[in-house]
Amino acid sequence: MLTVIEQAEVYAPAPLGVQDVLIANDKIVALGDISLPESVERTVIDGRNNMLIPGLIDGHVHITGGGGEGGYHTRTPELELSRAVSAGVTTVVGVLGTDGTSRTLPDLIAKAHALENEGISCYALVGNYHIPVNTVTGKIEDDLMLIDRLIGVGEIAISDHRSSQPTRNELAKLASSARIGGMLSGKSGIVTVHVGAGEGKLSPLTDLVEHTDLPITMFCPTHLNRSNELFLDALNFADLGGYIDFTTSTIPQTKEDQVLKASSAVRRALDFGVSSAQITMTSDGQGSLPIFNRDGSFAGLGVGRIGSLYEALVDCVLTEKIPLESALRTVTKTPAELLKLPQKGEIAAGKDADLVLVNKDWQIDSVFSRGKQMVRGGTAVVKGTFEE
Numbered sequence: 056m057l058t059v060i061e062q063a064e065v066y067a068p069a070p071l072g073v074q075d076v077l078i079a080n081d082k083i084v085a086l087g088d089i090s091l092p093e094s095v096e097r098t099v100i101d102g103r104n105n106m107l108i109p110g111l112i113d114g115h116v117h118i119t120g121g122g123g124e125g126g127y128h129t130r131t132p133e134l135e136l137s138r139a140v141s142a143g144v145t146t147v148v149g150v151l152g153t154d155g156t157s158r159t160l161p162d163l164i165a166k167a168h169a170l171e172n173e174g175i176s177c178y179a180l181v182g183n184y185h186i187p188v189n190t191v192t193g194k195i196e197d198d199l200m201l202i203d204r205l206i207g208v209g210e211i212a213i214s215d216h217r218s219s220q221p222t223r224n225e226l227a228k229l230a231s232s233a234r235i236g237g238m239l240s241g242k243s244g245i246v247t248v249h250v251g252a253g254e255g256k257l258s259p260l261t262d263l264v265e266h267t268d269l270p271i272t273m274f275c276p277t278h279l280n281r282s283n284e285l286f287l288d289a290l291n292f293a294d295l296g297g298y299i300d301f302t303t304s305t306i307p308q309t310k311e312d313q314v315l316k317a318s319s320a321v322r323r324a325l326d327f328g329v330s331s332a333q334i335t336m337t338s339d340g341q342g343s344l345p346i347f348n349r350d351g352s353f354a355g356l357g358v359g360r361i362g363s364l365y366e367a368l369v370d371c372v373l374t375e376k377i378p379l380e381s382a383l384r385t386v387t388k389t390p391a392e393l394l395k396l397p398q399k400g401e402i403a404a405g406k407d408a409d410l411v412l413v414n415k416d417w418q419i420d421s422v423f424s425r426g427k428q429m430v431r432g433g434t435a436v437v438k439g440t441f442e443e
Contacts, residue, residue: 056080056098058426059089063102063412064274067402068109068383074279076107078408081425085404095430102190105420107400108383110145111408112390113364114245115210115300115337118149118166118177119158124217124345128153129189134341136173136439140422140429142362144338145409147398150210150247152342153217155183160198161192167204175424176407178205180264184212185219186229195229199236199244205393207245210277213259214274215251226259227267232274243395245439248276252411253336256288261295271297275393277337278302282319283313293329298393302336303367304344304359318370321385322377331384335393338364369417 058078065071073091077308078292091097116139122131139147149167153159163179170177182188188208190198199204208229212218221229230246237244252258257276260315264271271292277300279289289299301317315323319335324334340361346354364386370381392401398407408426413419429437 056094058098058100059091060100060102060107060410060412063105065106065107065402066379066383068380068387070380071402073250076410078400078423078426081261081407081408081427083402083404083406084385085088086402089096089424094260097399098099100421104415105403106267106413108411108413109387109400110411110424111160111248111364111368112146112396112399113139113338113340113361113386114146114148114184114335114390114394115150115339116361117152117339117341117359118170119151119162120341121152121154121158123154123157124343127185129343129356130157131341131343134170134361135442136175136341136398137177137435138361138441140382140437141419141435142365143362143411143419143422144175144364145422145424146396147178147396148206149177150180151183151237152210154186156184157191160189163376164191164204166204169414169440173439174427174429176409177204178206180207180209181205181210182208183434184210184215184249186211186221186225188229192308196233196236196239199242199347200240200403206242206248207237209245209247209275212249212251213253214257214422215249216253218249218251221259223259223263226263230263230269230273236268237395239241243393244273245394246319248274250276250278250281250285252285254298257292261292263437271295274298275300275335278339280305280315280317280435284322286315286323290324290327290329293324293333298333298335299324299329300337302339303336303363304339304342310373312342312357316370318375321371321382322375325377325381332389332392333388336364336367336385336387342376346370367417373417
């Protein structure tokens with residue numbers, strides 16, 4: 056089946072001007088002035104006066120739900136397909152959080168397969184906040200080599216009262232296993248690291264990199280906009296060559312905290328000289344956003360929204376005046392490179408047909424995931440199996 060998106064202003068994420076885009080099955084076949092014989096059956100999408108951008112990649116979503124820090128009743132629900140596609144997200148990486156007991160890795164893998172079956176691309180990470188991590192096979196390397204949906208490890212917690220307080224040696228062994236498993240399987244082997252509000256900030260990672268042969272680029276520390284102090288530490292981490300990730304679903308931990316909007320954090324990082332090839336944004340969708348008092352007692356709860364990723368992208372452009380190419384890179388090409396997903400993150404011949412058509416008011420009109428139209432006229436036309 057052929058689909059032609061006609062005369063859209065293409066950002067690949069680099070600006071390519073007004074182009075037609077030809078989709079065959081699940082791939083982008085060609086860009087330019089597409090002319091097909093009249094006898095060839097095709098679906099035509101009018102892209103005039105609209106922008107066409109790559110489908111967004113959200114590298115940090117609690118697809119099976121998260122939470123529980125305030126008791127059993129505070130466990131958050133699973134991700135529904137329509138929430139992702141309505142927000143232009145076509146690729147998701149599922150993670151576990153604080154709870155690695157009732158939220159299990161087999162459940163995470165099953166949910167990743169379910170979302171794949173329903174129409175988007177979905178991967179997952181081995182483990183949760185705590186070391187040693189719970190695996191399926193008994194070894195991180197084996198999990199990465201033998202289970203197709205698993206591409207890395209995380210989210211491992213540091214500088215947080217909910218972490219297992221890992222030592223440098225424990226972190227090093229975990230990261231080494233992830234790296235070896237990634238190399239042998241041709242996968243990313245990325246280690247996603249939850250950075251809490253503790254005094255240590257990013258020092259456990261910088262100390263690890265300083266005292267081992269592990270490259271800084273194999274780590275993706277996240278939530279780095281939770282405070283101005285942590286943000287400043289993140290700039291140093293980026294200056295050393297590392298990736299930094301800003302969370303688009305944020306609430307203050309305490310009344311005294313000064314959480315930075317992800318878009319503001321991106322703007323300040325770019326102004327500091329950090330390359331957009333080192334910056335990502337993720338939603339922390341369906342994760343709990345617990346508020347704790349200074350003594351560590353639970354004080355309240357919010358839930359992360361996958362839709363906040365697109366909202367932050369728009370805010371980057373309209374409020375922070377970041378060029379669209381640079382803002383787009385943080386949610387498309389850079390995460391595709393970080394996660395080693397070469398078919399994702401760009402509009403180019405041969406890439407997966409993950410595309411989002413956006414009108415001049417920044418409203419999402421149409422979304423295609425692997426060539427299948429998931430959103431039409433701003434409404435999800437494909438929903439999860441049990442969605443009403």
